[in-house]
Every structure is written in structure tokens, then in C-alpha cells.
Amino acid sequence: MMESIIQIRELHFARGTHKIFNGISLDIHAGQVTAFMGPSGTGKTTLLKIIGGQLRPDKGNVQVYGKDIHHVSQNELYDLRKRMGMLFQSGALLTDINVFENVAFPLREHTRLPEQIIRDLVLIKLEAVGLRGARRLMPSELSGGMARRVALARAIVLDPSMIMYDEPFTGLDPITKGTIVTLIKELNETLGIASVIVSHDVNETMSIADYIYVISDGQVVESGTPENLGSSSSPWLQQFLQGLPDGPVPFHYPAENYRDDLLAGR
Amino acid sequence: MTTRFIEIMVGLFVVLGILALFMLAMKVSNLSGLTRSDSYEISAYFENVGGLKVRSPVTVAGVRVGQVTGIVYNSDRYEAQVSMRIGVMHDYFPIDTTASIYTAGLLGEQYVALEPGAEDDVLKTGDTIEFTQSALVLEEIIGKIVVKLTSG
Amino acid sequence: MVTATIQNLGHWTLSLFERMGRASIFFVRVLAAVPSTFTRPRLIIKEIYSIGVLSLTLIIVSGFFVGMVLGLQGYVTLVDFGAEESLGVVVAITLVRELGPVVTALLFAGRAGSALAAEIGLMKTTEQLSSMEMMAVDPIKRVIAPRFIGGIISMPLLTIIFTAVGILGGRFAGVGLLGVDEGSFWSQMQANVDLVDDVANGMIKGVVFAVVCVWIALYKGYEATPTAEGISLATTQTVVNSAFAVLGLDFILTALMFV
Structure with a gap:
């Protein structure tokens, strides 16, 4: 097992009175694809934001590259962030500049490279996601999948050692989904970039993850390699993996007795 | 919308502002005093x-x-x-x-x-x-x- | 019942202080980011274009019409006293001291302020600000500060242009249409408008209103709830709060400067 680059210990986080994380501990290792899975609303995106230092946990400790990301100076925090890329669900491209400038944005902000080198670097990254020909398009002219690929090119332009993907497969057609799966795999294998994937798309996630944490009700309920999880006997996990509508996780949001509720209106 | 066009327009805008200030100073008020x-x-x-x-x-x-x-x-x-x-x-x-x-x-x-x-x-x-x-x-x-x- | 009312009042007061505190912290953060932004004049020029240049048509047309109306109304009143030579003074003093800065600020809030709030609110909604943070780029430095500087450079310029165009509008109505003597129109104006007491004080108003309007617009956009409804609320509040702030401050500044 390779060294762990992110260590989360006893993490607690609440939004108002609603507890999102209730003592989570986990590790993310260099060079691996780690996935967080779980039903909607279990705070998977929140977890990425906590790792990125955008949200502060109520309790607990998050070490990124050996530093407590919530207790470093702004400069140190920004240095850490330059080493992690993040792919937002929407792509979050800057809408007032074109594809090329979007990918060039981190370079222009953080380096003083000559224009020629910026151009080369941007074209290399755009070629990697197959969109070198789309460099002059504006973000509003891109489809959802293309926007996500441009965002991916932007996320890797500073050559981070880790990329966080927020729901990378959601809302894409099967072909584009396949493209993204391949891209994540290639980036991981050829560049050795650690990948953190947050998703509830079981098949895609199982196919590329090295290690999976299943999160529910603010806790890690299961963890292991895809093979381990697939052969797990937990009925809850089997319901989740096979997508059954009812089971240990009820179909209904907690409510009072149906009959009483209907009659109460009389 | 090229950078050049934007810069020219901003330049004209500033010139217009300075001309207007010049008018306020010389023609409207008594700086010419x-x-x-x-x-x-x-x-x-x-x-x-x-x-x-x-x-x-x-x-x-x-x-x-x-x-x-x-x-x-x-x-x-x-x-x-x-x-x-x-x-x-x-x-x-x-x-x-x-x-x-x-x-x-x-x-x-x-x-x-x-x-x-x-x-x-x-x-x-x-x-x-x-x-x-x-x-x-x-x-x-x-x-x-x-x-x-x-x-x- | 009474307790509930008092509790509501208390809640409202506390939340007012909280909002004022947040707005002040935001203001300080923007000010802190201003010096480093001056090293990137391109960003500022782009904002002067979208904030100032694009408001120019509105400002010039409005200024000309406001000036013409002042010319007509001033003439109707002054001609009864046989003092229509003073029309230039009336038009110029009104525009330089009051209408120039105030009307420009109100128009600015409606045209550029609401656009700023909506733009930043939308950038927040579409996670653009968040993604900048994750790229280790401070949105306050990259997005807010250039707009702040751009607005504060643009609005006083717009105020000056509005005032000058308004005086030309007054001249057009008074001298051109109603036949007031051109020479006395300008000479009486020159004799009675002072560069420091009137023009400079009017410009100070313009700068103060610029800071307030831009601050309100940027803050409302930055703090907007990231939903369609939140953005619409932010733009509305930008215009309403700017109008209140400008009119209230104008009263205070006028009392300090001209009484």
C-alpha cells in the first residue's frame, strides 16, 4: 500500500441541527482511485469541500499532505490547493471566457510563463480530453459532457498529484460516461494521479475504483475493494449496489400512519 | 469583443470624462478667474x-x-x-x-x-x-x- | 403577544448588526485586495468597459433631457421676475450640486449595480467562485476587486459627463429654444458657480456615491443565495438599498457642504 496523502480522523460536521458527518475516519492513498459512494444527501460533496478546505468541520482533523488543512495560513492553503484539482459537477467553467482561456486560467493566475508555453500546455491538456478542436468555443456552446471534459483539462493543467471528482458521471449519456471513465482511468494510470470520486453511479464507480467507502447516515458503513463489497452479505449494501427501491433503506420518508394522515383532513 | 476595442472605448470614455471636467472647470465655474x-x-x-x-x-x-x-x-x-x-x-x-x-x-x-x-x-x-x-x-x-x- | 413583538424587534436588530458586520468585513477584504489588483490593469480596464462605457448612452441621454427640463422649468419661473439671464446659474448649480451626482448614482444602481449583483450572484450559483477557490485563486482578488476599482473609476466620470451634458441640455432649451441671451447665460453661470464650493463638492458626492453603490452591488451579489430566486432578490435589493443609501447620504453631505 502506498503512502496516504489524506487522513481524516473522527470528522464531525453539521448544517444547523442536521448532522451530516458523525465521526468519519478514512484514508486516501497516493496513486489510487478512491471512491465515496452513498445515497443522495449523505454529504459526499460536502466531504470534498471539507478536504479542499472550503468548509470547516465542527470537530475532527483533516490532514492533507501531512498538513492540517483547516489550520494553515491562507498562503499555505492555496499552496495545498495547487496540488489538488477539483472537477465540479457542473464543470463550473468561467462563462465570460472561451475554452482555451478557461484551461489557461490557472496558468495565468499562478505562473509567469511566456504565452507560447501557455499555449503548448493548454493544447496538450485539451488534446488529452479530446477537445483541442473546441478551444475557441464559449462555455455556453458546450454540452454537459464537453464542459466536464474542459473542466477536467483545467483541473490537470497545473499537474496536481490528486484530483477530486464530484459526481463525474451524473447526467451524461452512456457514450460520454464511458469517455469520462476512460479519462479518469488514464489520468490515474499514466500520470499516477490519485483520484477521489464521489458518486452514486454504482457500475462506473465499481469499474474504476481501487478502494470504496460507502457512506450513510454520517458514517462509513462499509469499505473495501470493489470485489470485497460485491461479495458482502450486508443487506443494506446489496440493496444499494443493486438499486432495489425498497429494503433496509425505506422507500418512504418517515411519516405518520398513512391511513390516519388521510383521515385527518376530514 | 477584442481587447483592443475595449481599450479604445475605455480610452475614449476617460477622454470624454476629462473633457467634461474641463468644461465644468473653465466654462461653468470660475477657474478662468x-x-x-x-x-x-x-x-x-x-x-x-x-x-x-x-x-x-x-x-x-x-x-x-x-x-x-x-x-x-x-x-x-x-x-x-x-x-x-x-x-x-x-x-x-x-x-x-x-x-x-x-x-x-x-x-x-x-x-x-x-x-x-x-x-x-x-x-x-x-x-x-x-x-x-x-x-x-x-x-x-x-x-x-x-x-x-x-x-x- | 407583546413579548413576541419585542422578540421580533430584538431579532431584527441583531440580524441588522450581523449584516452590517458582514458587509463591513467584506468591504475591508475588498480594500485589502485593491493594491495587488492595480498590478493587473487589464482586469480593471475590462470592468471599466462593462460598468462605465456601457452605461454611457443612458447617462448622456438622461443628462441631456434632465438639463432641458431644468432649462424649461427654470425659464418659466425666472421670466416672471425678469431674471431669465440667471437661467445658466439655476441650471448649473442644480446639476453640479445635486442632480448630477444623485441622478447618476440612481441610474448607475439601476444599470450597472444590478448587473454586477446578478453577474456575481450567477457566478456563485454556477460554482465559478467556488471553483476559483479550489484553483487557489481568491475570488475577492480576481473577481470582486477589479469590479470595485472599475466602478469607482467609472461612476465619478459618469457623474461629470452627466453634469456637463445636462448643462448643454439646459443651454439647448434656454438659449436655443427660448431665446435667453447666450452671453449672460454663460457669464452669470461663471460668476456664481465656484470651482471648489460647487464643482469639487459635487465631485466628492460622486465619489462617495460610487463607493456606496459599488459596495452594495458587489456585497449583494457575493452574499446572494445561490438560486434563481436569490439572484433576483439580490438585484432588487441592490437597486433599493442603493437608492436609500444615496438619498440619505445626499441629505447628510448637502447639510455638511452647503449649509
Whole structure:
């Protein structure tokens, strides 16, 4: 097992009175694809934001590259962030500049490279996601999948050692989904970039993850390699993996007795 | 929308702003008023300045040549001392020039009118105009008329 | 019942202080980011274009019409006293001291302020600000500060242009249409408008209103709830709060400057 680059210990986080994380501990290792899975609303995106230092946990400790990301100076925090890329669900491209400038944005902000080198670097990254020909398009002219690929090119332009993907497969057609799966795999294998994937798309996630944490009700309920999880006997996990509508996780949001509720209106 | 176009437009915008400021300074307000280096200051004593104010115009033959810079009461002469700043190009006022306070129109603003005399020596900075004619105060005239009418 | 009312009042007061505190912290953060932004004049120029240049048509047309109306109304009043030569003074003093700065600020809030709030609110909604943070770029430095500087450069310029165009509008109505003597129109104006007392004080108003309007617009956009409804609320509040702030401050500044 390779060294762990992110260590989360006893993490607690609440939004108002609603507890999102209730003592989570986990590790993310260099060079691996780690996935967080779980039903909607279990705070998977929140977890990425906590790792990125955008949200502060109520309790607990998050070490990124050996530093407590919530207790470093702004400069140190920004240095850490330059080493992690993040792919937002929407792509979050800057809408007032074109594809090329979007990918060039981190370079222009953080380096003083000559224009020629910026151009080369941007074209290399755009070629990697197959969109070198789309460099002059504006973000509003891109489809959802293309926007996500441009965002991916932007996320890797500073050559981070880790990329966080927020729901990378959601809302894409099967072909584009396949493209993204391949891209994540290639980036991981050829560049050795650690990948953190947050998703509830079981098949895609199982196919590329090295290690999976299943999160529910603010806790890690299961963890292991895809093979381990697939052969797990937990009925809850089997319901989740096979997508059954009812089971240990009820179909209904907690409510009072149906009959009483209907009659109460009389 | 190229960077070049944006920069040109912003440049024009700034030029337009500066032109407008220039207009406010030179044409609307009195920056074109005289500065110390291109003017000289003289003064005159009046029994009554009426509604004359600082910055009122000083004219000769109806042409503006300067402005009033100060009005103070002189307790030695029991008169008001009016200081005026005159442009250096108008340095031809003989020392027996007369200064009068007139009103532009019936209710208009008051101004100082200079009427050149005949001497050879001309007024210089710090000189005082000896011959003055005070402002006509409307109430005084009306009062006189009323007295005349009632007594006659 | 009474307790509930008092509690509501208390809640409202506390939340007012909280909002004022947040707005002040935001202001300080923006000010802190201003010096480093001057090293990137391109960003500022782009904002001067979208904030200032694009508001220019509105400002010039409005200024001309406001000036013409002042010319007509001033003439109607002054001609009764045979004092229509003073029309230039009336038009210029009104515009330079009051209408120039105030109307420009109100128009600015409606045109550029609401656009700023909506733009930043939308950038927040579409996670653009968040993604910048994750790229180790401070949105306050990259997005907010250039707009702040751009607005504070643009709005006083717009105020000056509005005032100058308004005076030309007054001249057009008074001299051009109603036949007031051109010479006395300008000379009386010059004799009675002071560069420091009137023009400079009017410009100070313009700068103060600029800071307030831009601050409100940027803060409302930055703090907007990231939903469609939140953005619409932010733009509305930008215009309403700017109007209140400008009119209230104008009263205070006028009392300090001209009384």
C-alpha cells in the first residue's frame, strides 16, 4: 500500500441541527482511485469541500499532505490547493471566457510563463480530453459532457498529484460516461494521479475504483475493494449496489400512519 | 469583443470624462478667474456696498476685467473696503479712475464699474481708488420718494 | 403577544448588526485586495468597459433631457421676475450640486449595480467562485476587486459627463429654444458657480456615491443565495438599498457642504 496523502480522523460536521458527518475516519492513498459512494444527501460533496478546505468541520482533523488543512495560513492553503484539482459537477467553467482561456486560467493566475508555453500546455491538456478542436468555443456552446471534459483539462493543467471528482458521471449519456471513465482511468494510470470520486453511479464507480467507502447516515458503513463489497452479505449494501427501491433503506420518508394522515383532513 | 476595442472605448470614455471636467472647470465655474501671477490687486472705499459680493465682476465699459476678492468694514474710515483683482492686461487705469457699484437689471446682481480718468500715472498693486460712488439701495430711494410725496 | 413583538424587534436588530458586520468585513477584504489588483490593469480596464462605457448612452441621454427640463422649468419661473439671464446659474448649480451626482448614482444602481449583483450572484450559483477557490485563486482578488476599482473609476466620470451634458441640455432649451441671451447665460453661470464650493463638492458626492453603490452591488451579489430566486432578490435589493443609501447620504453631505 502506498503512502496516504489524506487522513481524516473522527470528522464531525453539521448544517444547523442536521448532522451530516458523525465521526468519519478514512484514508486516501497516493496513486489510487478512491471512491465515496452513498445515497443522495449523505454529504459526499460536502466531504470534498471539507478536504479542499472550503468548509470547516465542527470537530475532527483533516490532514492533507501531512498538513492540517483547516489550520494553515491562507498562503499555505492555496499552496495545498495547487496540488489538488477539483472537477465540479457542473464543470463550473468561467462563462465570460472561451475554452482555451478557461484551461489557461490557472496558468495565468499562478505562473509567469511566456504565452507560447501557455499555449503548448493548454493544447496538450485539451488534446488529452479530446477537445483541442473546441478551444475557441464559449462555455455556453458546450454540452454537459464537453464542459466536464474542459473542466477536467483545467483541473490537470497545473499537474496536481490528486484530483477530486464530484459526481463525474451524473447526467451524461452512456457514450460520454464511458469517455469520462476512460479519462479518469488514464489520468490515474499514466500520470499516477490519485483520484477521489464521489458518486452514486454504482457500475462506473465499481469499474474504476481501487478502494470504496460507502457512506450513510454520517458514517462509513462499509469499505473495501470493489470485489470485497460485491461479495458482502450486508443487506443494506446489496440493496444499494443493486438499486432495489425498497429494503433496509425505506422507500418512504418517515411519516405518520398513512391511513390516519388521510383521515385527518376530514 | 477584442481587447483592443475595449481599450479604445475605455480610452475614449476617460477622454470624454476629462473633457467634461474641463468644461465644468473653465466654462461653468470660475477657474478662468484670475490667479495671483497674472493680476494685480487694488481697493476702493464705499459708503455702502449694497448687495455686492465676493466674486462679483469688475467691469470697464461693460467689459469684465476682474473680480471682487474681499469686502471688509474699515472702522477708521467708517466705510467698506472692497478689494479687487484686475487682469494684468488691463494695466491702463489712471489714478483718478472712478469706481461705482451698479446693478445689472432691476433685480440682477451688483457689480463694480470702473470709469477711467485722465491722469498719466496708472494704478498699481496696493493702490486705492479715491473716487467712488456707492450702491443705490432700493429701500433708500423708495424711502426718499415716500418722504417727498408725504411732505409735498 | 407583546413579548413576541419585542422578540421580533430584538431579532431584527441583531440580524441588522450581523449584516452590517458582514458587509463591513467584506468591504475591508475588498480594500485589502485593491493594491495587488492595480498590478493587473487589464482586469480593471475590462470592468471599466462593462460598468462605465456601457452605461454611457443612458447617462448622456438622461443628462441631456434632465438639463432641458431644468432649462424649461427654470425659464418659466425666472421670466416672471425678469431674471431669465440667471437661467445658466439655476441650471448649473442644480446639476453640479445635486442632480448630477444623485441622478447618476440612481441610474448607475439601476444599470450597472444590478448587473454586477446578478453577474456575481450567477457566478456563485454556477460554482465559478467556488471553483476559483479550489484553483487557489481568491475570488475577492480576481473577481470582486477589479469590479470595485472599475466602478469607482467609472461612476465619478459618469457623474461629470452627466453634469456637463445636462448643462448643454439646459443651454439647448434656454438659449436655443427660448431665446435667453447666450452671453449672460454663460457669464452669470461663471460668476456664481465656484470651482471648489460647487464643482469639487459635487465631485466628492460622486465619489462617495460610487463607493456606496459599488459596495452594495458587489456585497449583494457575493452574499446572494445561490438560486434563481436569490439572484433576483439580490438585484432588487441592490437597486433599493442603493437608492436609500444615496438619498440619505445626499441629505447628510448637502447639510455638511452647503449649509
